Amino acid sequence: MLRFENVSKVYDDGFQAVKSISFEIQQGEFLVLIGPSGSGKTTTMKMINRMEPHTSGTIYIDGKDNNTYNASELRRSIGYVIQQIGLFPHYTIEKNIAIVPQLKGWNPKEIKARVDELLELVGLNPEVFANRYPKELSGGQQQRIGIARALASNPDIILMDEPFSALDPITRDQLQGELITLHKKLNKTIVFVTHDMDEALKMGDRIAIMKDGKLLQLDTPEKLLHEPAHGFVEEFIGKHRIIQNPELMPVIDIMSETVVTSLPQRSPEKALALIRQRKITNLIVVDEENKLLGIVSAYDVIKQLNDIQTIDEVLLPAEPFLFDSATAKDAIIMMDESPYGMIPVVDERKKVVGLVTRGSLLSAMSSQWTDSEVAE
Structure with a gap:
């Protein structure tokens, strides 16, 4: 070409x-x-x-x-x-x-x-x-x-x-x-x-x-x-980055443990304020026990801002998601199926424990620093 x-x-x-x-x-x-x-x-x-x-x-x-x-x-x-x-x-x-x-x-x-x-x-x-x-x-x-x-x-x-x-x-x-x-x-x-x-x-x-x-x-x-x-x-x-075998690397080693979550009863105005404050594009929606319910996108909230009372009205299924026993390879395979560019990670009780994003997946896999490299 x-x-x-x-x-x-x-x-x-x-x-x-x-x-x-x-x-x-x-x-x-x-x-x-x-x-x-x-x-x-x-x-x-x-x-x-x-x-x-x-x-x-x-x-x-x-x-x-x-x-x-x-x-x-x-x-x-x-x-x-x-x-x-x-x-x-x-x-x-x-x-x-x-x-x-x-x-x-x-x-x-x-x-x-x-x-x-x-x-x-x-x-x-x-x-x-x-x-x-x-x-x-x-x-x-x-x-x-x-x-x-x-x-x-x-x-x-x-x-x-x-x-x-x-x-x-x-x-x-x-x-x-x-x-x-x-x-x-x-x-x-x-x-x-x-x-x-x-x-x-x-x-x-x-x-x-x-x-x-x-x-x-x-x-x-x-x-x-x-x-x-x-x-x-x-x-x-990124100097001193290394990549481990994704088949052996646990997903918990590459996920972010800082996940912005919301209850489904949050108003769209408060949801947008949280989204902008935390500079994210989607909210993970959970119940009172932090169990995964779904995902709300900022785009859907903005589009329906005047038509909804709470964000559960634009709640979408959190699919795909990963259990914390999964590997980085599982995340790589599933990422192509994710319409949000991110995958929630849950424990066996389906409580949210982390998040893997499309943009951070490769760089997270490649940023496992050793103590000796940091010392250098």
Whole structure:
């Protein structure tokens, strides 16, 4: 799908932002580019659609040199999502999404159907949102529109430049989960730039770590954590981390024992206050004996805020969950089945004793420090 061969980028002042990098991205792959500020990750991504022309080397898209494409047509054929979202404030949501299909000559009926389809896909009712303007939407809703617009002309490739970094933790976690689901459903090739290692570990099929314009390592999250190929990679992920065999590691060794819980009779206003105070996205709901009853998502509470009296009205089953006798391998297998990106851990009486989250699973497995390492 995408191939870089000895690609470099040198600016007019002589600064070399990218230094002869070579790698491939497969069809349908979710590749994350990560590194410190100035590492060349964003420049690398922008060279794909020639927003930044490369100085030397070759970038192939489906076997064709991207320099042989018309630049405008190339950019219209590749979805692009940025941190600032970039919606046109004087256009309705429908018109914002329709921009690229209109430029490509789609007929109005096709465009209308596509806009409605994409709004449904990103969880926004077209009857409610199509004729609104960006200023009438929350930050999370605007970013959903940004994703819908990137998908509008059904591109095979989508570039995403730190799309969630400006969002609050609740919205960010929710959109990360939704993007993972969308990727599995649509099988698009996604190149995603971030500076957040937890986000990279959560999102990427593979992760490319860059520094000073060089590609230091491109591997799966597990391989990066287990076999860092460079001293900087080890430092960037977390020096002295080790990974134990997940089949042998008890889930109680990787779970967080700090679990934010609530009784089902809590009002939605108090539930939201607790969620925001603790910077979480979901509440574990328990009875008076701390026995697991279910999960309430912040999104459902916000959506139903004016229609419910207590949070048990939007209570969802806590499935899957793990018993405290389970292993880390059980958590890894079950995480793909979890719609919340987290798994409650309970004892034999079904009392909540901990929590495993999608974002923390890999890093928790890799952060078993020995006393000697701490001493160093």
